[in-house]
Ligand SMILES: [Fe+2]
């Protein structure tokens with residue numbers, strides 16, 4: 001529901017975008033997840049409204065995150081085998097960190113970018129709620145291994161791309177959901193296979209839930225990327241290439257999960273361009 005511009009912005013929790021900003025500022029994972037779930041429930045029950053035209057000012061200290069994990073250079077992170085529980089705990093922790101960042105990325109899209117249709121904000125709220133669920137599943141599994149989020153170092157690559165694209169919703173959508181989240185679609189099957197090989201069906205089942213939802217997130221990214229290209233009179237393929245270059249997007253490397261990417265709304269031209277980078281590809 002849109003309100004006219006002259007309506008005062010409510011200071012209570014009935015404003016979807018302001019509440020998303022508050023949740024983004026929460027440091028403790030439990031508090032952040034509770035804030036996202038409560039907001040998702042309020043919005044679906046019609047007890048929170050969307051005010052797309054309101055520009056909100058960025059407070060200091062975003063995103064809220066706990067003192068641990070320690071953030072380090074990606075190169076300094078050690079990879080361990082998955083045959084041991086300790087090795088799998090490191091892997092699950094790395095994925096939990098991605099999910100924690102993904103909650104923040106979805107919340108950031110809601111509060112930061114004014115002037116989009118209501119459906120844009122509703123989509124990213126759903127994504128935030130699903131990312132919170134993914135984080136919760138991984139955190140519970142980590143606890144079964146005697147660990148919790150924060151026990152191992154992590155890197156900050158996801159939020160870094162979020163920060164670089166803070167000024168342009170088109171760049172954000174091109175490079176976060178359509179590039180970084182889409183890479184998760186490719187990464188999932190080989191990791192899942194190694195977990196199954198190690199006999200860890202419980203962790204593999206969590207990856208199944210995540211992959212199914214992530215296809216939806218990338219699909220949302222593709223939808224809004226095309227919407228914005230349409231609105232600005234831009235050709236999507238050339239625009240994506242230009243944005244990848246401008247914002248130094250990570251180079252995509254195969255093997256690619258073509259089925260998941262197709263389901264997520266990449267078109268045949270885009271899939272063929274990926275296949276050209278992957279000699280083993282069968283479209
Ligand atoms: Fe996720």
Ligand SMILES: [Fe+2]
Pocket residue numbers: 102127131181213214217
């Ligand atoms: Fe996601």
